[in-house]
Amino acid sequence: MQKKNMTLDEKYMKEAIKQAKKAYALDEVPIGCVIVYQDKIIGRGYNRRTTDKNTLAHAELLAIKKASKKMDDWRLEDCTMYVTLEPCQMCSGAIVQARIKRVVVGCMNPKAGCAGSILNLLEMQEFNHQAELTTGVLEEECSSMMKQFFKELREKQKKKKKQ
Numbered sequence: 204m205q206k207k208n209m210t211l212d213e214k215y216m217k218e219a220i221k222q223a224k225k226a227y228a229l230d231e232v233p234i235g236c237v238i239v240y241q242d243k244i245i246g247r248g249y250n251r252r253t254t255d256k257n258t259l260a261h262a263e264l265l266a267i268k269k270a271s272k273k274m275d276d277w278r279l280e281d282c283t284m285y286v287t288l289e290p291c292q293m294c295s296g297a298i299v300q301a302r303i304k305r306v307v308v309g310c311m312n313p314k315a316g317c318a319g320s321i322l323n324l325l326e327m328q329e330f331n332h333q334a335e336l337t338t339g340v341l342e343e344e345c346s347s348m349m350k351q352f353f354k355e356l357r358e359k360q361k362k363k364k365k366q
């Protein structure tokens with residue numbers, strides 16, 4: 204079999220998946236994010252909501268915080284965000300606020316996603332900024348990681364009940 208050439212989007216999605224695995228290791232829902240500027244990662248983040256007991260500790264917001272510090276600017280105009288799961292309303296809002304140029308999503312989140320599932324906050328013409336959106340990059344890998352996490356969670360909860 205010929206080795207498949209990895210695209211740039213896949214390369215950075217792999218980095219986002221690496222971040223998601225850090226969340227997984229903390230028993231957090233495995234969501235990871237990286238922000239790329241001129242072919243360099245300038246911000247990384249993973250979901251730490253339960254660990255930090257903080258609604259704001261989503262992967263995307265943590266990555267935005269780091270990228271802004273690195274850029275010394277709240278504007279992330281020429282940056283691309285890679286995130287393993289479709290962003291929620293809070294993170295999609297922050298993406299528009301930070302004027303991120305492009306967002307690449309692994310798998311969709313039909314129950315909470317605001318980059319096309321429930322709403323598409325990233326591409327609303329009414330706002331002063333729209334982010335280009337690419338979905339389905341390494342989708343299989345991202346969604347199977349989520350499924351595995353929730354499967355294990357259900358098993359853990361079952362065991363707890365039995366005790």
Ligand SMILES: [Zn+2]
Nearest residue numbers: 261291293294
């Ligand atoms: Zn979020």
